[in-house]
Amino acid sequence: MKKYVFKRILTAVITLLIITFLLFTLVRIMPGNPFPSERMTDEAIAAKREEMGLNDNIFVQFWNYMKNVMKGDFGKGTSLYNGAPIKTVLGKSLANSFKIGGIAILLGTFVGLVLGVVAALNRDKFMDVFCSVVSILGVCVPAYVFLIFLQYNFAYKTTLLPYFFDSRRFFESTIIPSVSMSLFTMSTIARFTRNEMVEIMDSDYVLLAESKGMYGSKLITRHVLRNALIPVVTVLAPLVVDLLTGALVVEKIYGIQGIGKLMVDAISGEGIDYNYVLALGILYSALYIGIMLIVDLVYGLLDPRIRISSKGGDK
Amino acid sequence: MEEKDKILDIRDLDVSFRTSAGMIHALRGVNIDLYRGETVAIVGESGSGKSVSMKAAMGLMASNAVFNGGEVIFRYKDDNGEIKEVDILKQDKKWIRRNINGKHMAMVFQDPMTSLDPTMTIGKQITEGMIAHLGISKKEAWERAKGLLEEVGIVDAEKRMKNYPHQLSGGMRQRVVIAIALSCDPDLLICDEPTTALDVTIQAVIIDLIRKVQKERGISVIYITHDLGVVAKVADYVNVMYAGKIVEVGNVNEIFYEPAHPYTWGLLSAMPDLGTDDDRLYTIPGSPPNLLHDVKGDAFAARNPFALAIDEMEHPPMFKITETHSAATWLLDPRAPKVEMPEELKKRIERMRKEAE
């Protein structure tokens, strides 16, 4: 297990380093003027390049950049927010995104699990059909469509909830974006849990447990749920990533100052903010790789087949 | 001889399954008797309904099963020592789980690689049933489980109890499954092809183990298999099953030395045999009928080289040959022409007889 953990962490770190380097190189070799917001003469640009170290060897530049990144310093934006330090902007945005995304993933996971379990226990009955309709809907309709629907009905037609995100009404403001983002998570988890449960209920070892005389809730909690829920952990990683992507539009529409909106601003405005693209690219990749790593480790911890790998081994 | 104590009595069991392709008529009137302390083998090709009939007896049917009729009478001593007689098919699942499964009837499944819960330790899986049925403490169950593991031939039982299934080999796992089955001292042990998924070298060991515990504990065993070699070794009585019906039943000598049904002839001919100089292995031509469709007449007629015209119109009844031996084939009807088993098989049986002596 120790070796497994170590190996996983090492691969993750190396992968992230490679990606960061690639991103850095791509962003630095971009064509055009990196200072689009300022009118400058060619000499001034050349001077500025020299000052920023843009003429150094790319490895030297990367080394210097990474030294700063380690300290949390991503430099300044080239066009966004009047060149405020990216670190401050990013910090605030991350907090907002994590709060709303966190609520969405918790809500989606919890409701999805309940729905999936209930559906599997009532196979081919009403709840099963209901669950599959809900999960089809959640998979076929993007989160931002739900958001638009909720916003129109609950914040425009009736003014129960704020129309835009309002940090002074934080709790009420999170309802619409969290709920709409959680639906995809919820339906995927519901469908996955349901199918996993059904498969396990038909498995040989559940049959053996029944032949021992296990039944009802004991059978379900001891033999079915445990085995069904472990693999659910594995779908969580791609779901969190989908959530990150979905957050882009959701944050844009609902006016949430999060990393998703930051990303949209960085790429869709008139001038592209290279430094933000780089910082956000590193951040998103790190989040992605980190989540996959955590999920792998948690899975290994939960499943004895990975936790205890050696045949006949002790401990 | 004293009256034998009948423990299981399956009468006219008729079961269909609802599937996406339609209703599959898996069991078409099955009759099986089992007496205390005896071993009965059920033999047949895959899909003939061997496992289904035993799952029905255990109350382990999938939810798409439809019972068209019949009964499964099981006789056992209840907690107060009184002899009880129940029809398993008339009881609800919960009652069967609480009073029969594990406690009086236990099962060993085909594939030990998939029949143990991968996320639960061996010890927990063995003690689980004991704690539920015998009302003993965890600690006591744990001690008993250790004893059981030693009984089924597992060394350093203490250590194995803490292991997960994936840490054991196939043979070891099957021993664990047998230990689980024996944990509450059942009256009847159903073994569903317990050796098919194992290495040849382990097969004999597991069969010997089952025979040993049967002798020591005096329990009845039903052995589901398609391997006649195994049958010859373990069984007192043999039921030959084809397309959801028992086509021949008799004691082991009758089935092996005086088989009467052409299907049994085919099975015996298809047995690999070292004594023969013919190096081709006989196979029964064709494949079993599709039970999605109604079977008219004798289900085996289409593959039977000795079929009679009537086989295509009417299913043959069981013709009694001796007190213990009967077969469902029109060849035994007085009106039928005299048909002998194939010469090749006769020779083979002769050889088997000699070997046995």
Add this chain to the structure above:
Amino acid sequence: MTNYTEKDFVLLGERDIQTDTNFASQPYWRGVFKRFFAKKRSVVGLIIVLVIIVLAFFGPLLSQNGYRDITSVKDPETGKEIVARGLDPQIPWLDKLLGKEADDGLFADKTFLFGTDDLGRDLWTRTWYGARVSLLIAFVTIFIDVIIGMTYGLVSGYFGGAVDSVMQRFVEIANSVPRLVIVSVLAIFMPKGIGLVIVALLITEWIGMSKIARAEMLKIKEMEYVLAGRTLGASNFSIIFKDVLPNTVGPIITQVMFSIPTAIFTEAFLSFVGVGIMLPECSVGSLIEDGFNNITTLPYQIVPPIIVLALLMLGFNFIGDGLREALAPKLDDM
């Protein structure tokens, strides 16, 4: 039983022994088709997708308006051009048929099945034109992805060893970059628009295909008949074309059925964010964005593209599920 006579008890003798009605040697693909069409869901999915494809290509022809045309009529009194902004759906002949009071407005004789948008363009035409763009993007990119992915996977699997492990490391790294980051970097190098969407999809969607092709290649390489073929001098190419490709068809088609909705989703998402399809062109995604921008004034403008998007998702997912099950049937549980 007495009604049977001696003559019913004759041996039938030598006959053709009936074989297999269970697993009768049905051609593989016929079995797949049969299982596919036996499922209601897959048929529904197929119908939905076909209907949308037909409408996407012929729907705009049913209307007199092009997707960029702005409908306007000269007001007979003032002589000013009046633009048909934000009309509700109207079908004059149907109204007449139902005996409804005809609108006496300026556009009473014009048919707008889905109404018009804020600029006076026919939403029926725009919706189907947008669906056409979205579908074309998806089909074209996925087609190229299949070729890239299959080539990559086959090469990696065929050579094995060091080549394979280097190529697989690359896949691992490529797989660890979120799609979002790829899009954002692309946005630096490319102008926003349809090209960006296509390249983004090309970069991300081939990985799944390559995994399928590689797995199949590895499996088949081990099979004895291929080894035999190689020792008998069959060329590498003939092995790939005769043995590996046919076996990948099923899983690849299934993967395609799941990739197409992903592509449509991604396109819609990028267009919504504002780096995808640019005005006056339109796609399902940009139509949803348009609808969203006008949601307070013309709340129904957003409905048709959303429904088309959802139905496309639904249809392709149903087909994909159906295909997967048809290709790998589970034995019915007894």
